Amino acid sequence: MAKMPVTLTLNGMERAGFADPGQNLLEFLRRGLGDLSPKYGCGQGTCGACTVTIDGETQLACLVLAETTEGRTVGTAAGLANGAELDPLQTAFMDHFAAQCGYCTPGMLVSARALLDRNPKPTREDIIEAISGNLCRCTGYEPIIEAILAVSEGRTGP
Amino acid sequence: MALHRGRGFAAINYPIGMNLGGDPSQALVHSNPDGKFTVALSAIDLGQGMKSVTRQIAAETLGVPIADVYVDTADSDTGPHDMGSFASRGTHRMGNAVIMAAKEARSVMLEAAAEELEVDASDLVTDGKGNIHVRGAPSRTITTMAAAQAAQFKQGRTIAGRGIFLIPLSDVNPETGEMSPVTTFAHAALLVEVEVDDETGEVAVTDMQSAYEVGRALNPGLVEQQLRGGAWMGMSHAAWETTEPYYPDRDHGAVDFNHYLMPGPGDLAPHHISVLERPAADGPFGGKGPGEMCANPVLPAVVNAVYDAVGVRIDELPVTPEKVLRGIKAKGGARPRQAIQSASSAKQENF
Numbered sequence: 439m440a441k442m443p444v445t446l447t448l449n450g451m452e453r454a455g456f457a458d459p460g461q462n463l464l465e466f467l468r469r470g471l472g473d474l475s476p477k478y479g480c481g482q483g484t485c486g487a488c489t490v491t492i493d494g495e496t497q498l499a500c501l502v503l504a505e506t507t508e509g510r511t512v513g514t515a516a517g518l519a520n521g522a523e524l525d526p527l528q529t530a531f532m533d534h535f536a537a538q539c540g541y542c543t544p545g546m547l548v549s550a551r552a553l554l555d556r557n558p559k560p561t562r563e564d565i566i567e568a569i570s571g572n573l574c575r576c577t578g579y580e581p582i583i584e585a586i587l588a589v590s591e592g593r594t595g596p
Numbered sequence: 597m598a599l600h601r602g603r604g605f606a607a608i609n610y611p612i613g614m615n616l617g618g619d620p621s622q623a624l625v626h627s628n629p630d631g632k633f634t635v636a637l638s639a640i641d642l643g644q645g646m647k648s649v650t651r652q653i654a655a656e657t658l659g660v661p662i663a664d665v666y667v668d669t670a671d672s673d674t675g676p677h678d679m680g681s682f683a684s685r686g687t688h689r690m691g692n693a694v695i696m697a698a699k700e701a702r703s704v705m706l707e708a709a710a711e712e713l714e715v716d717a718s719d720l721v722t723d724g725k726g727n728i729h730v731r732g733a734p735s736r737t738i739t740t741m742a743a744a745q746a747a748q749f750k751q752g753r754t755i756a757g758r759g760i761f762l763i764p765l766s767d768v769n770p771e772t773g774e775m776s777p778v779t780t781f782a783h784a785a786l787l788v789e790v791e792v793d794d795e796t797g798e799v800a801v802t803d804m805q806s807a808y809e810v811g812r813a814l815n816p817g818l819v820e821q822q823l824r825g826g827a828w829m830g831m832s833h834a835a836w837e838t839t840e841p842y843y844p845d846r847d848h849g850a851v852d853f854n855h856y857l858m859p860g861p862g863d864l865a866p867h868h869i870s871v872l873e874r875p876a877a878d879g880p881f882g883g884k885g886p887g888e889m890c891a892n893p894v895l896p897a898v899v900n901a902v903y904d905a906v907g908v909r910i911d912e913l914p915v916t917p918e919k920v921l922r923g924i925k926a927k928g929g930a931r932p933r934q935a936i937q938s939a940s941s942a943k944q945e946n947f
Contacts, residue, residue, distance in 0.1 A: 479853065480852060480853035480854070482852060482853060482854055484852075484853035484854050485853050535817055535818070535820070535821040537643075538643030538644065538645075538821065538825060539642055539643030540643065565861075566861045566862050566864075567862075569861050570860050570861055570862055573853075573858060573860065574861075575829070575858075576643050576825045577821070577824070577825045577828075578824045578825040578826075578827065578828030578829070578864070578867070579828070579860070579861035579864055580824055580828075580864060580867070581821065581824065581825075582861070583861060583864075596817070
């Protein structure tokens with residue numbers, strides 16, 4: 439089978455590449471377009487490390503066929519910062535020690551950003567619900583919840 | 597058809613590092629011509645913060661700003677030898693090696709500065725902000741960058757230091773069996789509360805209170821991060837996780853993420869942490885390290901709490917609903933410890 443040309447908008451920029459037949463979006467983003475921020479954890483939609491947004495909705499890139507994203511808008515953790523200016527969530531994750539090994543962090547950030555975009559004042563329960571598809575081995579989740587709460591309440595610093 | 601509450605306690609002594617074969621860590625420190633320092637280590641920072649804490653230790657010992665120190669742990673092929681990041685040994689072993697290496701590098705840096713200032717190196721002090729000056733005469737000063745450049749381009753000195761921390765192999769005394777497998781101990785005590793459902797056998801950890809004694813907490817933020825995440829992992833191993841649920845039989849063992857049970861953010865218990873600091877005499881600036889000790893007390897505490905709640909003594913982890921239900925069935929029903937005690941007056945069972 440021939441490779442399939444795919445053109446999409448990645449973090450605000452139009453990008454194009456050739457997807458292998460049956461290639462999932464995660465591999466296409468990493469190998470095809472060079473965006474290494476979505477991580478491969480389980481490849482079966484359990485861990486959330488590959489969480490991206492497609493047309494604003496959070497999706498697991500390992501479960502999406504690359505060719506189905508033709509013409510759509512994809513967002514990854516690499517698009518959160520504006521140049522050197524970090525997203526407040528990224529700053530809060532540092533201030534609250536919400537990252538250790540860092541493997542879940544890009545997916546966590548994408549889930550958290552999508553939550554705050556649709557609900558700027560989430561409750562603690564809303565946050566838990568929003569990140570319940572993102573597994574973290576290191577932090578025990580509490581620092582991550584605290585970081586997201588801090589951003590939603592406009593608090594800065596540790 | 598009822599929830600039973602129970603409370604369990606556990607305390608541990610946790611040895612830092614091991615020397616069943618010797619336990620060395622090496623560090624190499626050198627300055628670059630811009631006066632910034634590189635620390636080369638071969639043990640890996642896998643999120644626990646070893647790069648941060650060895651960077652602090654190097655900056656403090658060298659007397660330079662922390663921003664002027666870079667810790668490179670990139671490559672065990674080319675870096676100095678290290679036993680590795682395990683056994684809670686990072687802060688203690690690598691920290692001590694970094695101090696030794698940084699002291700030697702500092703002394704060369706001061707010699708270079710002394711030659712430029714035409715004074716004796718023993719009269720020089722660092723201000724921690726990138727300057728070296730004569731004690732009592734801050735106007736007689738040179739930046740660490742200027743000292744490094746003089747060493748590199750004028751004096752022909754290498755501002756560098758070698759460090760090793762070695763716990764020699766401890767042989768077992770054949771007469772007494774005595775040996776000295778460890779150097780310093782950290783300590784922890786932890787209290788958990790659980791709710792056990794006697795219909796489903798499910799155990800929910802609802803509260804954790806802990807005190808950890810870690811020597812001096814060299815970076816309190818990192819210490820708390822380790823304790824919080826590690827205790828959660830201990831809770832997870834106590835109540836959820838296993839690769840071989842019917843060990844040693846591999847049946848029903850998890851083969852991927854879909855089958856491996858791990859708690860999520862909705863399964864958190866509040867954890868109240870107290871950090872006790874008793875600086876260790878042989879630790880870098882008194883530090884021991886939290887390491888694996890974060891998780892260890894949680895497992896026995898949960899088992900004790902389940903016993904307290906329903907009278908079932910689980911001796912294989914994790915505490916699965918199946919084991920709890922089988923235990924309750926064998927007892928003819930849940931037998932909360934409080935009820936047992938008041939019935940059999942006074943004689944206390946194992947806590």
